[in-house]
Amino acid sequence: MNKQVWIEKAIGLGIQEFEIYQSTTVEKEMTWFQGQMDTLVSSKVTGTSIRGIVDGKMANMALEEIDDSMCETVLKSLIEQAHIISNEETDSLRKPEPIEYVKKDVTWNMASTEYVKNILQSLEAKILAYDPRVIQVGYLGYSQGSGSRSIVNSLGMDVQDADEMQYIVASVVVKEEEEVKDASLVEVVYDFEQYDLDSFVSRVCDKALNKLKATPIPSCTCPVIFEKDAMTSLFAAFTGLFNGELMYKGISPLKDKFNEQIFSEQITIIDNPKNMDCLSIANFDDEGCPTSSKTLVDHGKYVMMLHDTRSANRMHTNSTGNGFKSGYASSVSVQPMNCYIVPGNDSFEDLCTKIKDGFVVQNLAGLHAGLDFVSTNFSLQCSGFWIKDGKRDKNVTLVTVANNFLNMMKHVISVGNDLDWSYHQVISPSIAFEECTISGE
Amino acid sequence: MLKKEQLEKLLERCMASSCDFAEIFEEEGTTESLSMLNGKLEDTNVLIRAGIGIRLYKGVQSVYGYTNETSEESLNALVDDLRGGFGIESKSVSISLVEETHENLHPIKENPVEASLESKVALMVRASDAAKAYSDQIQKVSVGLASVCQNVQISNSEGRLVHDTRIRCRMSVSSFAQDGQNLQSGYEAPGASKGLEFFEERTPESIGQEASRIALVLLEAKDCPSGKMPVIIDNGFGGVIFHEACGHALEASSVSKNQSVFCNKLGQKVASDKVTAIDDGTIPNAWGSQNVDDEGNPQQKRVLIENGILKSYMIDRLNGRRMGLESTSSSRRQSYKFETTSRMTNTYIAAGNDDFDEMFEGIKRGLYAKKMGGGSVNPQTGEFNFAVLEGYLIEDGKISYPVKGASLIGNGADILFNIDRVGKNLERGQGMCGSSSGSIPTDVGQPAIRVSQITVGGTANE
Numbered sequence: 001m002n003k004q005v006w007i008e009k010a011i012g013l014g015i016q017e018f019e020i021y022q023s024t025t026v027e028k029e030m031t032w033f034q035g036q037m038d039t040l041v042s043s044k045v046t047g048t049s050i051r052g053i054v055d056g057k058m059a060n061m062a063l064e065e066i067d068d069s070m071c072e073t074v075l076k077s078l079i080e081q082a083h084i085i086s087n088e089e090t091d092s093l094r095k096p097e098p099i100e101y102v103k104k105d106v107t108w109n110m111a112s113t114e115y116v117k118n119i120l121q122s123l124e125a126k127i128l129a130y131d132p133r134v135i136q137v138g139y140l141g142y143s144q145g146s147g148s149r150s151i152v153n154s155l156g157m158d159v160q161d162a163d164e165m166q167y168i169v170a171s172v173v174v175k176e177e178e179e180v181k182d183a184s185l186v187e188v189v190y191d192f193e194q195y196d197l198d199s200f201v202s203r204v205c206d207k208a209l210n211k212l213k214a215t216p217i218p219s220c221t222c223p224v225i226f227e228k229d230a231m232t233s234l235f236a237a238f239t240g241l242f243n244g245e246l247m248y249k250g251i252s253p254l255k256d257k258f259n260e261q262i263f264s265e266q267i268t269i270i271d272n273p274k275n276m277d278c279l280s281i282a283n284f285d286d287e288g289c290p291t292s293s294k295t296l297v298d299h300g301k302y303v304m305m306l307h308d309t310r311s312a313n314r315m316h317t318n319s320t321g322n323g324f325k326s327g328y329a330s331s332v333s334v335q336p337m338n339c340y341i342v343p344g345n346d347s348f349e350d351l352c353t354k355i356k357d358g359f360v361v362q363n364l365a366g367l368h369a370g371l372d373f374v375s376t377n378f379s380l381q382c383s384g385f386w387i388k389d390g391k392r393d394k395n396v397t398l399v400t401v402a403n404n405f406l407n408m409m410k411h412v413i414s415v416g417n418d419l420d421w422s423y424h425q426v427i428s429p430s431i432a433f434e435e436c437t438i439s440g441e
Numbered sequence: 442m443l444k445k446e447q448l449e450k451l452l453e454r455c456m457a458s459s460c461d462f463a464e465i466f467e468e469e470g471t472t473e474s475l476s477m478l479n480g481k482l483e484d485t486n487v488l489i490r491a492g493i494g495i496r497l498y499k500g501v502q503s504v505y506g507y508t509n510e511t512s513e514e515s516l517n518a519l520v521d522d523l524r525g526g527f528g529i530e531s532k533s534v535s536i537s538l539v540e541e542t543h544e545n546l547h548p549i550k551e552n553p554v555e556a557s558l559e560s561k562v563a564l565m566v567r568a569s570d571a572a573k574a575y576s577d578q579i580q581k582v583s584v585g586l587a588s589v590c591q592n593v594q595i596s597n598s599e600g601r602l603v604h605d606t607r608i609r610c611r612m613s614v615s616s617f618a619q620d621g622q623n624l625q626s627g628y629e630a631p632g633a634s635k636g637l638e639f640f641e642e643r644t645p646e647s648i649g650q651e652a653s654r655i656a657l658v659l660l661e662a663k664d665c666p667s668g669k670m671p672v673i674i675d676n677g678f679g680g681v682i683f684h685e686a687c688g689h690a691l692e693a694s695s696v697s698k699n700q701s702v703f704c705n706k707l708g709q710k711v712a713s714d715k716v717t718a719i720d721d722g723t724i725p726n727a728w729g730s731q732n733v734d735d736e737g738n739p740q741q742k743r744v745l746i747e748n749g750i751l752k753s754y755m756i757d758r759l760n761g762r763r764m765g766l767e768s769t770s771s772s773r774r775q776s777y778k779f780e781t782t783s784r785m786t787n788t789y790i791a792a793g794n795d796d797f798d799e800m801f802e803g804i805k806r807g808l809y810a811k812k813m814g815g816g817s818v819n820p821q822t823g824e825f826n827f828a829v830l831e832g833y834l835i836e837d838g839k840i841s842y843p844v845k846g847a848s849l850i851g852n853g854a855d856i857l858f859n860i861d862r863v864g865k866n867l868e869r870g871q872g873m874c875g876s877s878s879g880s881i882p883t884d885v886g887q888p889a890i891r892v893s894q895i896t897v898g899g900t901a902n903e
Binding site: 180 | 469472478481482483484485486487488489490491492501502503504505506507508509510511515519522523525526558559562580581583617623624625626659665667668669698699700778780814815816817819821822824825826827828845846847848850851852896897898899900901
């Protein structure tokens with residue numbers, strides 16, 4: 001693709017501003033099942049998306065097959081789409097701005113196919129030997145990938161970057177009498193030569209084994225701790241609360257709450273795409289806007305919302321560098337990156353001591369359906385354990401935990417200190433809340 | 442798309458390895474999405490899709506590669522990479538593809554991708570206006586219209602060469618109702634493997650009005666009580682209960698690896714006598730229908746459970762090898778970027794004979810789930826959950842008041858036995874099902890059913 005030819009042709013056809021975004025991903029995945037390689041997946045995909053502004057209206061297209069001979073046809077289609085846009089606001093692309101680049105000081109030592117086979121074979125054997133109650137390694141996989149992105153536009157923008165990663169994932173099935181449970185663990189691995197496989201095995205196996213002998217409990221209302229993984233899932237589902245686009249559209253639950261105290265004073269939330277503790281960092285978003293660290297909620301007060309260029313323009317402010325795509329084929333939208341609830345001082349054990357008697361939620365299911373973002377009500381299948389006199393008591397399964405997220409975040413007992421980024425881009429430490437409704441027997 | 446001779450050469454190159462089967466899945470198409478807020482078109486996005494996925498088998502092992510770089514050099518490099526996964530051999534295999542033709546069971550009148558933007562925007566405006574006009578309490582209305590045209594060409598080392606075209610469209614409406622600080626939303630999103638003629642039978646006005654009706658009900662709803670109780674789940678999207686609680690656990694991807702609660706239960710009683718469940722990919726123009734599955738097999742109607750007895754799983758070629766069973770034409774995938782596996786199409790509980798009103802009799806306290814949201818399941822344990830979008834408390838055999846924030850949880854193997862009434866009013870609803878081979882369109886369906894006891898998760902303090 002000759003990008004300059006496309007830009008010149010676009011301008012010539014009457015597109016006032018024109019942008020080309022391209023990404024290339026190269027990935028290799030292997031799964032292992034019952035003593036042999038199960039699947040091996042290899043891929044290379046380059047995607048191109050274009051945006052054009054015609055009379056202040058923006059249209060988007062993405063192409064998986066691109067050829068300079070298609071240029072005029074594609075651009076005319078883009079113009080036709082822009083003409084049908086009927087909103088009253090004016091959109092624009094970004095001019096280039098100074099970007100302060102930071103770089104993570106890490107080296108990836110990518111494993112070869114044969115080495116991965118050896119690793120997975122070893123892992124499977126270790127997992128199966130860990131405990132007689134381990135009956136199957138339900139899923140065992142390795143994935144490596146590298147990606148690059150570039151943004152060029154008719155206003156002079158010309159930025160690019162690249163990223164890579166590798167990780168392993170295992171799902172372990174355990175059984176005791178007729179009860180079957182499973183648990184999964186994903187771990188980013190920079191260098192297998194330096195990696196402790198035994199630690200991975202014990203953590204994933206213990207995670208599954210600790211779910212056994214679980215039963216429902218009678219329905220009740222009680223203090224609840226959302227352990228870090230469960231709290232991360234719940235928090236991630238509600239990060240749209242800080243989305244400037246939803247705020248502008250008037251469909252955010254916080255639409256009249258800016259600069260108000262919305263959460264407990266113990267809650268501070270920061271979004272920082274340049275956070276070096278995270279797996280991936282971004283010096284600019286998918287519009288080429290420089291990223292930065294922002295405090296969204298300061299001791300419970302809602303002080304900043306996230307914006308891309310469009311939502312910022314409509315609310316007469318500046319983009320926060322949070323215009324990201326969910327892949328080349330999607331439009332830019334407001335998304336958090338490396339967003340977290342700032343940890344407190346209490347260990348997980350301290351949280352248990354503080355609530356004395358209550359329920360610890362370790363696993364949540366059905367987050368895509370069991371919560372209503374508009375009302376912030378949620379009712380979710382969960383499992384975990386009961387706490388009695390501050391100590392772990394019986395395991396609990398097949399119950400639901402329900403509350404209103406905004407209301408619950410006002411009634412925090414304490415925020416834990418166990419923040420663990422791992423592969424996440426949105427994360428929370430464990431948090432103890434005054435009460436939730438548990439539905440069981 | 443590659444020509445027949447190119448495919449034959451590529452397949453022959455694949456087979457020059459220790460693999461015993463090779464398949465090429467090609468895809469071209471367009472996906473268009475339009476979104477509107479309060480009657481104004483906000484966004485358009487068009488994706489021109491084109492790519493190829495190549496799969497090799499050796500026994501029950503598979504290697505899969507995909508790319509959108511379709512030059513001969515790139516594809517040969519991909520095949521050589523894949524062959525390396527099993528071991529390259531110099532054996533010579535001659536492949537001669539024979540084109541299969543299948544009747545198009547899902548003809549359309551007006552291709553939604555090719556229709557004018559103006560005509561589609563006009564449909565959206567009709568939905569938006571109707572939703573807004575439903576009540577003064579409706580503050581905002583968003584409307585989406587998604588149109589898909591997917592052309593596939595599937596060839597394999599056994600000589601198969603098949604083409605299929607899948608066309609579908611779906612309109613979604615979200616209505617936001619407000620009463621003071623109480624903000625609620627309603628949602629309706631019907632679709633079909635049809636062109637824009639679909640909106641003649643399911644008018645945009647009816648879609649908008651239904652979304653607003655639900656939002657207004659939720660404004661009045663009280664918190665749902667908790668605990669085990671009888672639940673009546675109404676028809677249409679209520680069928681998500683079977684989809685989640687049982688359907689996924691009947692897919693060969695779980696069964697073949699002994700990761701389902703329904704393993705080794707063919708011919709055994711797995712549900713109450715009242716339950717007959719079907720997965721039918723041949724229903725004309727249904728949302729989850731195809732002419733052929735994504736391995737090129739003609740779609741089928743599969744009776745999964747008949748009067749409570751497990752009759753069939755849903756099986757793709759690779760997992761069929763593990764199980765020693767033939768494919769049931771159940772192989773599906775989102776796109777060339779996903780290795781295909783066993784999936785549902787249009788899955789429903791067949792109509793029974795029970796009277797709807799009679800189902801309420803004798804229930805002292807229960808839940809009537811008129812509209813369901815989505816859900817999920819762990820096939821390994823059978824534990825499922827799904828959300829109630831519109832629900833009502835039942836007290837002393839009668840509908841009492843609307844409730845919000847309810848979810849239903851349980852174990853799939855248990856709940857099938859607890860279905861004690863199956864009504865006559867079979868309908869289907871549309872959803873997108875996510876699993877290892879991506880997000881695919883599936884219908885769920887059922888008549889109204891009664892479950893004698895299920896755990897209801899609610900928010901009410903009692």
